[in-house]
Amino acid sequence: MADYLYIIVFALFQIAFLLQLYYLLVIQKRLGSYKRTEKADSTHPVSVIICARNEEENLRNYLPFVLEQDYPDFEVVVVNDCSVDESDLVLREFSLKYKNLKVVTINEHTRFKHGKKFAVTLGIKAASHEHLLFTDADCKPASNNWIRKMQENFDGSTEIVLGYSPYIVRKGFLNKLIRFETFFTALNYLSFSLAGKPYMGVGRNLAYTKSLFFKGKGFAAHMHIPSGDDDLFVNQNASSRNTVIEIDPESHVWSEPKTSFSSYFTQKIRHMGAGKVYKASHKRMLSFQAGSALAFYLLLGILVLINAQWYVILSFFLIRFLVQIFIYAPVFKRLNCKDLIWWFPALDLIYNFYILVLSIISLFKKKIKWK
Template sequence: MVFTILFYTFVVATAIQVVYYLFFCSFVFEKKKEKNEDVNIPISVIVYIKNNADVLTEYIQHLVKQKYHSFEIVLVNNASIDNTIDILEELQKQYTNLKIVDVKNTEAFWGNKKYALTLGVKAATHEHLLFTEIGSKILNEDWISEMACNFSQEKSIIIGYQKLKRKKNSLNNVFIRFHHLLNSIQIFTYTKFGSPYRATNHNLAYTKSEFFKVNGYINHVNLFIGEADLFIKDAATKINTTYSTDINSFVSSRKKTTFKEWFSLQKKETILISLYKKKHQFLLRLFKVSKLVFYILAIYIAVINWAIALPFIIGYFTLLYTVLGKAASKFQEKNVIILLPFLDICLVLLQISIFISNQISKPKHWK
């Protein structure tokens, strides 16, 4: 009797996982989207800066080489304590399309990133905005063009992709990028189906009108998390939001994230998920829970009767390799699926560890 109940629970968990991955197929295997090659809108590129003096000159010299007919660069310096402002002022003398927004700490908004970005939006000359941060590297001279060509009369919010920096001979790095790949598949798939829930401020575009329509970050300005995600929650709809997966629109993180940093970030992001719309909370958690149940019961049933469990396990990993393999190719992350079964199991174990860790020590909002 117990075995029968657990078996049917296993079947249900497997079915849920299969439905999710078939759902992901619609994005992963979609044909290349048509571009609006005639786009000629001026763009304000808003760059967030916080104590980045060491890489600032190289970054700006690279960014100004973008092959786009009309753009300004709004440099938002959020109360840096190094010599960032001195370098920015020197660079402004060299490049006429640089605009500096030097944000000072105030008692009400001390070190507040959302406050600083709001000042950047207000200072921008143009209606169409493209956001990034010094922590990311622009990979192609057509980055602005590739993001801008997604704007249209209907589409006013464009979600871009940020790659994580690769570290050779590092299993931790492979695992972190595998987790990032799986998250990215979900982000773009949900957006494709008109239910956007997440983005990164390292590669995100939208209009001033959309920003002010929801009063910017007003609903969560005092939370030191989620400037992109919670803006998407407030402003994005199935009509006004799209995405870019052209490789020329990608950016890449400049820093190799350590496992300790990644684990701490995952703990803190549990706060963010709790602030999403209820339907997104449910769907994201159902995916994780069904995966956990699948593995636990797959092991149990295999021990009792491996012949029953084996077809389910083979079918699951075949689907996993097919979907994630195609996605890895799409996002130029092919090497992350070499150890796919191992990484997928480790992901479940890490999720359990994060849950336990959060029960012991609640994460705090980060700055």
């Protein structure tokens, strides 16, 4: 009986191992070897859209970095969504100084409650230009060429540009976990896009055309989902023909990370709610990826407990680990988180089990709010 158990567990372990190698060598390797081609020096009028709810401090600290971009023709549309702090005063003050700032104000309604998608939709309707660029109130562009780097991708059939938004480095393990999760998420959605299978984007740094938004009927298909103004829109409208990526360091947008496990936990539960309504093909490919990673660690532990030959098991672990380091090392550098490589073995293990716990909890979590 013990021999049969060993054979079954070892066979499943090998399947998980091979699936992991597939995702590493066939999909994720694309980002590490990706070479950005020089784009034509052309400019299109751009509307930057930011939705803000009670973001007084962040607007004061970060909005000038957006308003002062080195770009000839752009506007910044800030949707002040039912704020009860001093956001309105900050925006009025900035409106006197910056002529390219347009403010859309949403007032609280006693009976009508809305999420971020409603605010984004109003921002898009208020935008004057065809090319839209999105970020958040707590974000700071890495350079004054952010708009330029993102918009120059709009040539030919391109309708969606997937950017990258790292989190600012702070002290503590939580910061490392958040930044690793962000690294892995970006590694995945950027690599899958390069493989011709774009499935999501991040609203902190995302661009698409106004005509695509209205052609796809905006957020109508998933307006009932509180989150997903970014990833669900991309999931619904992106294809291998109309989507490109942009990871030039000048195009990055830095964001403030959560500072407590409870706030990070709430944020991740909200994000996972959107994943439930991804396209079936996308859910399958991501489930196989996450499932094989988790199975690899679980089955490895079982094999150790049933006294399998340790050197055989160790060889599988080392092969996967070395392939990961080979593929991830250049990506860590390109995505501004090379310090995490020293924490990688522990973070990879913790991350996979943390995502499992979140996935289980999200199945029973019903009430989710934007803010």
